Amino acid sequence: MAENGLTRVILLNRLVSLSTSRAPPDQIPPTLAGRELIQILQHRREANVAIEFLGATDDEDEAVRLRNGAGHSFIRLSQIRVSLAGDYAYATLLFEHVDDTVRSFPVVNTMTYAGREIGGDPSEWGSTAAHMVVRFPVESYDDGNYRCAVEPHSPITRSLMQTFLSRQLRRYASSVELSFDATVQGKRDRRPKQVPYRFHPKLELWADVGRGMNLVGGKGTVLSHMLFTKRSEVQSIHHGTTLSHEEVVADVDIKVSAKQGPEDADARRSWLADVRKFFEQKGYKAKLYYRHAGGGTLSGGLHHSIEGAADIFMCPKELIALTLPPKRWQPDINDEIASKMKDLVDKDQLWERRK
Known part of the structure; x- marks a missing residue:
């Protein structure tokens, strides 16, 4: 220094x-x-x-x-x-x-x-x-x-x-x-x-x-689940046989619980990154929900000053x-x-x- x-x-x-x-x-x-x-x-x-x-x-x-x-x-x-x-x-x-x-x-x-x-x-x-x-x-x-x-x-x-x-x-x-x-x-x-x-x-x-990264469990917050959303997704609905089907347009939400990940911290970080990348490459929007030490979940946008402080804390x-x-x-x-x-x-x- x-x-x-x-x-x-x-x-x-x-x-x-x-x-x-x-x-x-x-x-x-x-x-x-x-x-x-x-x-x-x-x-x-x-x-x-x-x-x-x-x-x-x-x-x-x-x-x-x-x-x-x-x-x-x-x-x-x-x-x-x-x-x-x-x-x-x-x-x-x-x-x-x-x-x-x-x-x-x-x-x-x-x-x-x-x-x-x-x-x-x-x-x-x-x-x-x-x-x-x-x-x-x-x-x-x-x-x-x-x-x-x-x-x-x-x-x-x-x-x-x-x-x-x-x-x-x-x-x-x-x-x-x-x-x-x-x-x-x-x-x-x-x-x-x-x-x-x-x-x-x-x-x-x-x-x-x-060395200091703790994506899924630190002092204060733990990742609860990930939500992946795709709007106006075309879905095929089959009736009886594959010869009879129709397509509908719907909003699709997929919720992935963080509890499904490996117990090991390093393996869990890699698992979370892979899951998020998999869905985002398919056009889904990702949103992460963290569980606070008090029991509630947190999400949404942040003021840039708070966001900057969160960067220093998390990264x-x-x-x-x-x-x-x-x-x-x-x-x-x-x-x-x-x-x-x-x-x-x-x-x-x-x-x-x-x-």
Whole structure:
């Protein structure tokens, strides 16, 4: 640690590449490699569309979406840098959150104790910046699962980063009409045929690794069950023989109790991640319910401050020492922070499951 003791908390996560579509459950869309997804984000940043407005009316048309976002808080991909080192590529992303409610900040004179507000121009709002570093294989097999270090800096939480990345990739997929050919049976002749289905890639942050991670049982909360939901799912109903049947559209809810998992903590974490991935690849939306020590179950959205605190509590975390005091905002990628985050990503013992 540096002599001045200045440190910053970094969260360790897995960044997972997935794809979703409305194709039949047995027809899984292709998963794009992480480096390809980073290139997509890089092109969108260069085109000045790597921005998501919070609370604004959305629209598929980029020009309309940007007009609708005027006057709203937003998060954008400020910078992105990709470097090669040995067998891996490292992508460093700098996120910037701009808050429309922060127009000034107070200062106090330490000699007279007189205070005043310092404000900017009407178009200048308060801002926060945070880094993310992801490691991708260059030549070896890419399984869509990458080591990732996240610098939490409220209101930029890991959930907000994940939402931003997935929305940006969805917008790209819609603009180029990304699709794949699925093999389905015809309704009349029952012969298999190729049908194109639109799909879109997404990136998720999974906190299922590390020495301090306890996904299913800690001091205070224990996972109760997982609920997987798919709206307007087509279901076949058979009558007597397979020659007589009909199809109906229904909302499907599948509840999986956490008690069904293995007793061993490490095996249970792996089991939970596999179950969630299985259903989400089939188009189901996942919601996790935790049982509090008092007996009740908790779910739903959280304020970003509470969500940020929950990230620190739940995710595996490490401290990095800085030579200068950490800043809330910076215009460019901080080389020192990025380098030390890369060191954490490369440190194998931090990514081993607890015994």
